[in-house]
Amino acid sequence: MSILVDDVGSFPLPASVDRYAFNRARCLAYQTMARGKTIARDASVERNFCKVVVDSFKMKLASGLDVVNYPQHYDMHEQFAEAIREATNQGTYLVDEKKALIPEILVLKEAAKTIYEKTGKRLRLRACITGPMELYLKEVGTTVYEDVLLMFAETVRRFATNSLLNSKYIKTEVLSLDEPSFGFQEVAANRDTKSRVLERAFDVKGITRQIHLHSPSRIIDLLEIDNVDVLALECATTPKNMEIVTRKMLDASDKRIRVGISRTDIDGITAELREKGLIAPAPDELVEKMETIRSRFEVAQKRFGDRLAFVGPDCGLGGWPSQKAARLLLRRTARAVKTSS
Secondary structure, three states, X not given: OOOEEEOOOEOOOOOOOXXXXXXXXXXXXXXXXXXXXXXXXXXXXXXXXXXXXXXXXXXXXHOOOOEEEOOXXXXXXXXXXHHHHHHHOOOOOOOOHHHOOOHHXXXXXXXXXXXHHHHOXXXXXXXXXXXXXXXXXXXXXXXXXXXXXXXXXXXXXXXXXXXXXXXXXXXXXXXEEXXXXXXXXXXXXXXXXXXXXXXXXXXXXXXXXXXXXXXXXOHHHHHOOOOOOEEEEOOXXXXXXXXXXXHXXXXXXXXXXXXXXXXXXXXXXXXXXXXXXXXXXXXXXXXXXXXXXXXXXHHHHHHHHHHEEEEEEOOOOOOOXXXXXXXXXXXXXXXXXXXXX
């Protein structure tokens, strides 16, 4: 099985696009789509949201990624929490199935034919969704009300189900649930409850199901969850994370792994460069050398063998200073993998 290069999702806005204008256009797009209506005639939404999403997706695709996450230009919590808060006004934490939509994915669905005709290749999409426990932490807190937590899981499952595209032009290949707080600050649920929550959220068929973590400290719990196919770990910034998981563990649980092989911690990177006297580093100075990225890939290959399914940047690139720098990181990561011996 070939190793695929993907990305985690977030990406800088173009310098020419105002953040407020983008956020407003996205909200309008979501509200219109949730009512089952088309946004095609709204020039502002088309210019400040649809075109931005499509152009960013094409930029990421051209970098050499095998599987491309929809461009997450919007806050990873708010894009789902806003719909959850609307549901709470109706006395529930369950988002209506018709409203559990990611507008970026619907925009790409419409644009897929045009992109396909230019590239000649079916688009392979990654759908990143903030996980149920992460959303619960942000909206409720650490105290667990099991029925509410399971409603968060069902809401996430609905977003996931509505993100599945499968046409001649585009296919959702990967569903990734983001649980960055897992292993750090967690909801105070027992192991069985957390397992039920993730089993429910991942109850989606016909797709590779990743869980993206920032800490591997509770990795043993995840090995027992049937609906998880791939454990995604950040290993470029924190190489010791790779040492916590073994090939034997993955074999025993029939799981595969995604390893982060290029650093994306922009604050740490810029701090290190400032210590060297680089106050305004160019993109080429922000992005690691290809040899560095390739060496991490080869270490991961040796450690995990055919259990290594995906590699890519550690985390998203939303905080990076420019699209040019973020694009260069994606391109170097893809090339480092594809030119490795």
